Amino acid sequence: MKNRLIKKALCVALASTMVFGDALPAMAADGSADVQSAQAEVAFAEEASITYFSVGGQDTVSSGSVHISALGYGTEAVLYVNGAWYDSWTDSDYDGSWHVDTEFRGVAGATYQFKLVVSDDNGQTVSQESGKIYFEAPKFSRSRKPSEYVSYSTGDTGYRELGGVSVSFPFDSYVQNDIWYEVYRSTKPSGGFTKILSGVGYMYGASEVRYYDNNVKVGNTYYYMAKIVTGTDSYNKTSRVVETSAVAKVDCRLGTAELSVDRGAKGADITVSDYGAANQFDLYRSTSKTKGFKKIKTIYTPEYTDTTVKAGKTYYYKVVPKYYDASTRAVSKGTASEVRGVKILMGTTELTAVQNTKSSVKLTWDKAAGANMYEVWYMRSDISGDRYKRAVATKGTSCTIKGLASGAEYSFKLKSQSVSGGKVICENVTYKWLQTGYTESVRELEAVSSTVSASKDKKNLTIYTNLKWNRVWGASGYKIFARNNYTNKLEQVAVIKSAARNTYKFKNTGSSSKGIKYYSAYVVPYKGKKQGEMTSVSVNYIPLAKNVKAVRKSTSEVRVTWSAVPGADSYTVYRMNPVLGTTQWLGQTTSTNFSDRKLTTKLEYTYFIQPSTIVSGVNCSIDYEVARQYKAVYTHAVGTPKMSGASNTGAKKITVKWSSVTGAKNYVVYRATKKNGKYSKIGTTSSCSFTDKKAAKGKTYYYKVAAVAVNDGGCAAQSAYSKTASAKSKK
Incomplete structure (x- = not known):
């Protein structure tokens, strides 16, 4: 504190000397120790010096940055990195001293040398230089190969299209240093590589180099490699390759897809896998493994069910993978898969069981593919040794089993059968378990619909949710609970004193200030004083939009x-x-x-x-x-051409004209000799006019035009016919 006051006094004295010319001599004559000390400090502060200079603690850096610290005296300290200016520091405390405390981030694979230069008011400079500091570069792994995959996306109009190629080149270990890299691509396994990454990629700390290439085409094989480089900046004038990866191969060609066929609930379930870049498949079928294959459909997903099969027959399938490029309208084809066969015995179905009286259960099911008869069997599953008894044989899809015990457990069995000549050719079996009478919880609880009302400013709303569940036979009724979000307490909202009433309209409120009062409601059956278990359902959803x-x-x-x-x-x-x-x-x-x-x-x-x-x-x-x-x-239909007219333009020539249709690839022209007669195709053109060169002299001809477009899946679509135009061939 004393020294600071003396220094301030000295500064005032120096200013007085400049103004009055006698203040400093008077102070000098004083000869006090404090003044002499201050004069010595001023003289010392004017001399440039470096008391301490430290750049990290090691010659190799792997932590991402190096810490630089220094202190000394002088008016300015400047730090240079590889000969280029980096930063400067000045005397901020007016005591002639300066200090450096900073971090420097280097590029992996580059070497840096730091030089500190200090100057004073007398023009004197001192400098000090560090040793060379190397920022460690990652090593590409030799034990782990580069990984790659081809990605796909859904195009704007809905069809699947090739998205791009993702490649990853793993390092031996995670590196924190800043990494600059380049990515190269070729269509050859060796040679011909060109840099595809614009400029230099940058990462701060990583375990691998990743690159996504969206400039790829179906039908090509690509080879990628990555390089770690030092790049160029203020401190590295020349880029240098530090490390080169192994080559990654990515196949975008259409190969041979894998096909599997299984017997499903509705027919033959077909699954295509390992199909590469394909976005559609031509599906062929035959009843012979070696011949007679016919195309039955072009499918656009890898899973499909052929529902046209018949029970008792064996079918064989194969697929040809294809890729349709919507931008070029080009089709690429792969090779046919191996043939896969399946014997269609019978489709399967789901069985539903609902108790509808104290002693009866109603069973329902969907039709099973190939079935013409259904047998329903049941037994007590809670009685050891009980056996299945046939309840009914029917061609329908429902039945009611009566005379069941209350509080019992039953197993129901549905046999879907193909019967011919009184004999069962094949069948599938479906099971369902049900407990009759009182159950501890309700079944099939759902929010079947909801309505909502809101204030004009939409700050308050009320949601009404209609709840429904299966009746619990033997119950006294139901209790409705909900947890209040304002108080975090479980509240009993209502008590329904009849088991026959299995619906409830739940009221929920909300405001912009407090939020929604309830998120979920709970329905609990009870029997006398015995309360069952809670079943929850959401009650905080506004209704669906209707009349779409x-x-x-x-x-x-x-x-x-x-x-x-x-x-x-x-x-x-x-x-x-x-x-x-x-x-x-x-x-x-x-x-x-x-x-x-x-x-x-x-x-x-x-x-x-x-x-x-x-x-x-x-x-x-x-x-x-x-x-x-x-x-x-x-x-979306193809637009209909607007007919402009037809005229006799030469001997046996009638020219028809129409307006263009957006997206049309070509136009088909039809002709008839009567306005409401039979029209026959006479030509196709890509222009908006067509000349009929076979118009007999003296006859009147009627013409219609339809536009043809090819959609983004390669499927041709034809518009409705235009209005009729007619002309008489007079020449």
């Missing part, structure tokens, strides 16, 4: 509309493609309409809407899978 419609607006647009849901903040629009097995997120809107312009022809689209609202941070939208309950099905 999809209407064509133009050759490139469909407009989807729906009814507003009170309290909804927004609506998410989804589109499902049953043929392709995909569901696409299209967008989100606050209105009740949406325009879809990502369409292709001859493909069925199913639209459904997920309404959403956020109440105090809680999303009250139902799962989008459930939202499929209300949907609109739409297939």
